[in-house]
Amino acid sequence: MNEVKMSRPLHRGVLGGGRLSGNIQDYLEDSQMKIKTDKEDLDKSSKIPSDQISLSLRNPFQFLFSENSSSKQDSIENGVVLSDPLTPIRNRHMLTLLFLKFTLVIIVILGLTMSFLWTMSLTTVSKGQMIRGYRRLQEQLVSDLWDIGELSLGSTKFKESEFCPLESENYVPCFNITENLEIGFTEGKEYDRHCGPMSKQNCLILAPPKYKIPHRWPTGRDVIWIDNVKITAQEVLSSGSLTKRMMMLDEDQISFSFASSMVDDNIEDYSHQIAEMIGLRNESYLVQAGVRTMLDIGCGYGSLGAHLFPKHLLTMCIANYEASGSQVEIALERGLPAMIGSFSSKQFPFPSLSFDMVHTAWDGVEWDKKDGVHLIEVDRVLRPGGYFVWTSPFANTPASVRDKENLKRWDFVRNFAKDLCWDLLSQQDKTVVWKKPSKKTCYASRKHGSGPLICKEGHDVESPYYHPLESCIGGTRSHRWIPIEEKSTWPSRATLTSKELAVHGVLPDDFMEDNVNFRSLVGDYWSLLSPLIFSDHPKRPGDEDPIPPYNMVRNVLDMNAHFGGFNSALLDAKKSVWVMNVVPTTGVNHLPLILDRGFVGVLHDWCEAFPTYPRTYDMVHADGLLTLETKKQSRCSMLDLFFEIDRLLRPEGWVILRDTSALIESARAITAKLKWEARVVEMDSNDEKLLVCQKPFLRSQVNSI
Numbered sequence: 155m156n157e158v159k160m161s162r163p164l165h166r167g168v169l170g171g172g173r174l175s176g177n178i179q180d181y182l183e184d185s186q187m188k189i190k191t192d193k194e195d196l197d198k199s200s201k202i203p204s205d206q207i208s209l210s211l212r213n214p215f216q217f218l219f220s221e222n223s224s225s226k227q228d229s230i231e232n233g234v235v236l237s238d239p240l241t242p243i244r245n246r247h248m249l250t251l252l253f254l255k256f257t258l259v260i261i262v263i264l265g266l267t268m269s270f271l272w273t274m275s276l277t278t279v280s281k282g283q284m285i286r287g288y289r290r291l292q293e294q295l296v297s298d299l300w301d302i303g304e305l306s307l308g309s310t311k312f313k314e315s316e317f318c319p320l321e322s323e324n325y326v327p328c329f330n331i332t333e334n335l336e337i338g339f340t341e342g343k344e345y346d347r348h349c350g351p352m353s354k355q356n357c358l359i360l361a362p363p364k365y366k367i368p369h370r371w372p373t374g375r376d377v378i379w380i381d382n383v384k385i386t387a388q389e390v391l392s393s394g395s396l397t398k399r400m401m402m403l404d405e406d407q408i409s410f411s412f413a414s415s416m417v418d419d420n421i422e423d424y425s426h427q428i429a430e431m432i433g434l435r436n437e438s439y440l441v442q443a444g445v446r447t448m449l450d451i452g453c454g455y456g457s458l459g460a461h462l463f464p465k466h467l468l469t470m471c472i473a474n475y476e477a478s479g480s481q482v483e484i485a486l487e488r489g490l491p492a493m494i495g496s497f498s499s500k501q502f503p504f505p506s507l508s509f510d511m512v513h514t515a516w517d518g519v520e521w522d523k524k525d526g527v528h529l530i531e532v533d534r535v536l537r538p539g540g541y542f543v544w545t546s547p548f549a550n551t552p553a554s555v556r557d558k559e560n561l562k563r564w565d566f567v568r569n570f571a572k573d574l575c576w577d578l579l580s581q582q583d584k585t586v587v588w589k590k591p592s593k594k595t596c597y598a599s600r601k602h603g604s605g606p607l608i609c610k611e612g613h614d615v616e617s618p619y620y621h622p623l624e625s626c627i628g629g630t631r632s633h634r635w636i637p638i639e640e641k642s643t644w645p646s647r648a649t650l651t652s653k654e655l656a657v658h659g660v661l662p663d664d665f666m667e668d669n670v671n672f673r674s675l676v677g678d679y680w681s682l683l684s685p686l687i688f689s690d691h692p693k694r695p696g697d698e699d700p701i702p703p704y705n706m707v708r709n710v711l712d713m714n715a716h717f718g719g720f721n722s723a724l725l726d727a728k729k730s731v732w733v734m735n736v737v738p739t740t741g742v743n744h745l746p747l748i749l750d751r752g753f754v755g756v757l758h759d760w761c762e763a764f765p766t767y768p769r770t771y772d773m774v775h776a777d778g779l780l781t782l783e784t785k786k787q788s789r790c791s792m793l794d795l796f797f798e799i800d801r802l803l804r805p806e807g808w809v810i811l812r813d814t815s816a817l818i819e820s821a822r823a824i825t826a827k828l829k830w831e832a833r834v835v836e837m838d839s840n841d842e843k844l845l846v847c848q849k850p851f852l853r854s855q856v857n858s859i
Contacts, residue, residue: 573605
């Protein structure tokens with residue numbers, strides 16, 4: 155078993171490499187000497203002024219046209235000109251660079267010329283399509299030139315990064331509604347995610363001027379700092395009466411009660427009502443009924459998930475991007491699972507049969523539009539025997555019956571649910587509960603032409619990474635079609651049986667080895683960082699009464715989740731955290747297995763921005779991700795990946811990476827550019843090292859005023 159070689163915890167302000175052992179004073183002296191040596195080596199590696207370097211990084215085209223700053227140079231000593239013995243080498247290097255620049259200029263000219271001719275030839279294509287096609291070509295060209303520009307800069311790219319403009323403190327790449335409208339996206343598609351190389355922002359996003367470290371869990375669930383989220387006191391005070399019942403402004407904090415803006419009564423009564431409509435005594439019995447994971451569409455500020463979490467129910471909040479007052483940002487600030495997501499035209503990045511319950515209330519989704527395609531998507535991600543809970547102002551209530559338009563919308567939803575073979579369990583006030591069939595026989599017994607068809611094999615995939623919405627019923631061909639009432643209840647579900655593993659093509663020995671390895675690793679991480687991290691160890695050694703508790707770890711992002719072993723090990727160790735298990739699109743898709751274990755997760759391409767706001771995770775973990783990404787793709791660099799990690803990470807947050815020695819050393823060099831405090835820890839394995847980093851709490855000169 156691989157174990158971290160360590161004897162003392164990692165302290166702030168430490169940068170260096172080697173083993174964590176011996177006297178702590180020697181450890182600090184070695185670290186300081188290492189910093190000094192690294193700085194001297196970095197200074198010798200480049201003669202380019204810092205202002206030129208940062209300009210080159212911002213503008214990948216500049217190096218094509220800049221003057222030769224590496225021309226032959228002679229040194230003068232005591233009035234005597236001394237020739238440089240490396241001049242022949244530099245000359246050959248300059249010839250190579252000049253040839254590269256000339257070639258790139260020709261490529262740019264030819265590319266733009268062919269792009270223009272191609273655009274002119276498309277007489278039958280709409281204007282919007284031409285703009286999007288031309289934009290994609292431009293983005294790809296910029297991406298290619300950016301990578302070549304990084305190579306030409308050599309070691310200078312590891313100099314410290316610049317800060318983003320202050321207006322970028324809440325920037326979310328790929329979700330630019332204004333830009334999407336300008337290029338022709340309409341009918342809700344402007345809220346969809348549109349990524350490209352132009353979405354990259356290689357600078358460090360500073361926290362808001364009055365940002366504070368979040369409260370320790372569970373206090374942070376009910377109280378957040380107003381300056382940590384993009385919502386103003388005026389927006390809270392001017393909101394409607396229902397929102398005021400849920401959010402109370404107290405000086406510089408927002409307190410959340412169990413009152414909710416989506417139902418007339420409080421959350422406790424509402425969740426109790428849902429359980430009764432299913433036939434249960436109360437919400438505590440949902441787990442016994444086979445419910446463990448819930449998808450909450452348009453989740454408000456996560457109040458339902460916050461209430462159900464102590465009942466061992468894990469709720470994933472998903473909502474549209476919002477520039478201010480974001481549901482997702484505030485839910486994450488409260489320490490609740492959440493991500494940005496819109497299914498106006500694209501599928502969720504979850505495989506079929508992913509959740510035991512789907513809940514939606516006052517969400518603004520037009521369920522009766524587009525031939526019911528949104529209801530079909532709900533059916534796709536819902537497990538057999540799962541529940542769809544729908545609270546809407548136009549459900550069949552006396553008020554809606556009197557409104558012909560509302561009655562028409564209700565009739566469509568009710569009839570379409572029947573065509574999906576959903577069983578209407580109960581209806582109370584504005585809330586309706588349907589149950590998805592546990593068996594497939596209903597689909598074949600429907601009348602010909604009634605309801606959506608079953609998806610063909612090629613359209614029913616387990617990796618729907620933002621695919622267009624399908625108008626057919628998915629998941630029926632999956633070997634994972636197992637009713638929730640036949641599954642093991644939580645927490646037994648986390649350990650899959652041999653039969654269940656066979657469905658995923660995973661050997662029991664491999665699954666067990668993964669679990670054992672991560673249990674040991676979590677113990678090693680605990681020894682390495684304790685008591686600096688995790689919610690039950692808030693105080694840093696040497697600190698006197700930290701206010702509020704620092705280094706609270708609640709939101710954890712596992713960037714390469716494998717079988718979900720890291721998540722499982724944290725739960726076994728009784729850590730009060732939740733984990734977003736990310737399965738890279740470049741690797742083997744084990745996300746269905748992770749979801750079947752009762753965890754939450756998502757597919758993602760790490761060359762694109764993750765669908766969340768800045769500063770939303772306390773810890774980022776990745777095992778073998780660097781190896782996977784360097785082998786599978788060349789569309790983005792390791793530097794791009796680390797800029798994205800920095801965007802996701804909260805100030806004073808932690809990064810733990812395990813990978814090959816060579817890649818860890820390369821990553822350590824990048825951490826200096828990002829101003830992280832980093833330490834390389836050797837492991838007993840043949841060619842693996844551990845990189846442990848902490849993001850500092852940086853404030854710009856403007857912020858500190």
